Amino acid sequence: DVKVTQSSRYLVKRTGEKVFLECVQDMDHENMFWYRQDPGLGLRLIYFSYDVKMKEKGDIPEGYSVSREKKERFSLILESASTNQTSMYLCASSSDRPLYEQYFGPGTRLTVT
Amino acid sequence: KQEVTQIPAALSVPEGENLVLNCSFTDSAIYNLQWFRQDPGKGLTSLLLIQSSQREQTSGRLNASLDKSSGRSTLYIAASQPGDSATYLCAVTGTASKLTFGTGTRLQVTL
Numbered sequence: 645d646v647k648v649t650q651s652s653r654y655l656v657k658r659t660g661e662k663v664f665l666e667c668v669q670d671m672d673h674e675n676m677f678w679y680r681q682d683p684g685l686g687l688r689l690i691y692f693s694y695d696v697k698m699k700e701k702g703d704i705p706e707g708y709s710v711s712r713e714k715k716e717r718f719s720l721i722l723e724s725a726s727t728n729q730t731s732m733y734l735c736a737s738s739s740d741r742p743l744y745e746q747y748f749g750p751g752t753r754l755t756v757t
Numbered sequence: 758k759q760e761v762t763q764i765p766a767a768l769s770v771p772e773g774e775n776l777v778l779n780c781s782f783t784d785s786a787i788y789n790l791q792w793f794r795q796d797p798g799k800g801l802t803s804l805l806l807i808q809s810s811q812r813e814q815t816s817g818r819l820n821a822s823l824d825k826s827s828g829r830s831t832l833y834i835a836a837s838q839p840g841d842s843a844t845y846l847c848a849v850t851g852t853a854s855k856l857t858f859g860t861g862t863r864l865q866v867t868l
Contacts, residue, residue: 675854687858744854748801
């Protein structure tokens, strides 16, 4: 079974702090994704990566950056956390052609105070 | 830009009923369509994936169909149980392996 793990289930940070969210997958997938999920807005793509050291902006990249130094690990970085970044953050990985099936981690509930 | 719509937004049914959840999308150029389940406060669990060349997929009491030309998919749940209560999301994979999600259908199965 594919397993995607995220470093924390719950996280509380203060405004202005630098925040790291870590995601690890164990299926040698090429593609990895970071989403945030908010009530009424659904899931929105922040960043994704096709390969090590590759990254692409998603729909809402502002205020975030990412790092992919190893194939199995994809990190989301909030350079200076703000209250409007309070959200559920979901990481996913997927195989390449032909299926592109995405598998999700359990999520990190981040609260910025 | 791809848009995915799910109807209804919420549904409550008594245990044992068969039910259908609907998903529509605006751009038929998709690689696949996935149905997910999400329990409150949790991540997404993949239920079924239908490739663009397929018409349907089945897993246990779940059956998903895909009509790519009309931009529609349905998820059929047979003999619903209280444990089926969750939010169901459909998502389509377009270019660059990116998913576009619908806003979900919140299902409650009552005793």
